[in-house]
Amino acid sequence: MSDDDYDSLAEYYENEIQATEQSDEPTPLKILDETTILDEPLDTILLEVYKRGETTLPEVTSRIDIPQAKVKRYLGELRLQGYLGVEYHGGDKYYFVKSRWETEEFPSGPVIPLVYQYNLLSDEQRLSAIKEAIDEHVSPGDIVTDLGAGVGVLSYLASERAEKVYAVEMDREVYEKGREIMTSHGIDNVEYIRGDARDVDLPEQVDVVMCEMLDTALAAELQVPVMNYAVDELCKADSTVIPAEAKTSAKLIQSDYEFYGGTFRLPHFEEYGSRESESFSDETVYHHVRFDEQNAELVEQQITMTATSAGTVNGMQLNTDVRFGDGLDFVGASPWLDAPLNLPFDTEYSVEPGQELTVKLSYQLGGGLNNITYEVVDS
C-alpha cells in the first residue's frame, strides 16, 4: 500500500487500526494515542515519519505542503518532546519515531504514575530537604532543568528565582497534569517537555540540574544514567546539581520471616508498618557518587561487615543517604525516599562481636530491583 492511497488522516487512522487488529504482532507504538496531545501540523509530521520508518528532512518536506525550514523546526520540536529520535547514516540525518512509551519497557518501574505523585508531595522530610537545596543553589537568572519533574513541584519552587526551568517528564498523564498545574498558577517560565531524560535535547545549557530519581542503592530508578547524560549534554562547565551526592551502605541484620508457622524469606523495604529488623553491625559504606561527575553504572563490590554483637544474622540491609546540595547535611530514609532495603541470606549465620562476614554484591544502577544479585562469600 503506498502512502498516496491515504486520502486523509482519518483514512490513515482507520487503516492503521484495522491493520493492528488483524495482526498478531504487538503494536509498534500507540501512535494514535500519542498524537492526541499534539497539535497540527505536528501530528501530521509525526505520522509521516512513522509511515516511513526512518526518513530525512527533504523526504518529509516533499510530502507536506510546508516550507522545509518550518518542517525542520517541527521535527526538532517533536524530538524535544521525546517522540522522535535521530540516527546518522552516511552523514545524513534520519528521523524515526521512538517506540513504546508503556511502562513495560521499564521493568524497574522508574515511571511514577499520577496516583503516587501526591504521596511524593506529602513526604515533608523529602521535600523540605530538596527545597533547602533549591533555595541555596538556584540564583536569580539561572537556567534550570528538572529531570523527572513529576507534577512539577521542584520546577514550581525553582521558578520563583530562575529565569527559565525546563521540566522533563516521561509519563504522559503526569506530564499533562504538571503542565496544567503550572498554567493554573500563571507560571510562564516553566516549560514542560514530555520526553526521556536520558536523551532529551534542551535549547540551551543549564546552570542547575535538579533530578529526584533516587531510590535505595540507586538500583531501580534512573538517577545515575540520567545524571551521567545531563553532566555530558545539558550542563555548563560550572553547573550545580541537586542532589549533589549519595552514599549507600550495608549492615548485618536479623529480620523476622516467620508468618503463621511458614517461612517467607523475601527481599523487602522496611517501611509502611513492616516488621522492624535488628542490627548486628555498623554500616559499611560501599558506594559513594557525586552527581556532578560521570559515574560507573555497574556496582560490583565485596562488602565486609563486622558484627558488633553476638547473635544470628539472616540478611543485610542497604541504606542510601543523600546530600541534596553542597554544604547541606546528608538525609536518610523518609516515607517516599530511600526506604531501607532488606535482602535475606539463603541461610542464617551465628556471629560473635568482631566476626566478619563478606558479601559479593552486584547490580546495574537503574537496572531494576530484580537485577541485584548477592551472596555471602566468606563468614
Ligand SMILES: C[S@@+](CC[C@H](N)C(=O)[O-])C[C@H]1O[C@@H](n2cnc3c(N)ncnc32)[C@H](O)[C@@H]1O
Ligand atoms: C521520584 S519522582 C520525582 C517527581 C518530582 N521531581 C518530585 O520530586 O516530586 C521521579 C519522576 O521521574 C519520572 N521519570 C522516570 N523515568 C524517567 C525518564 N527516563 N525520563 C523522564 N522522566 C522520568 C517519573 O515518572 C516520576 O514522575
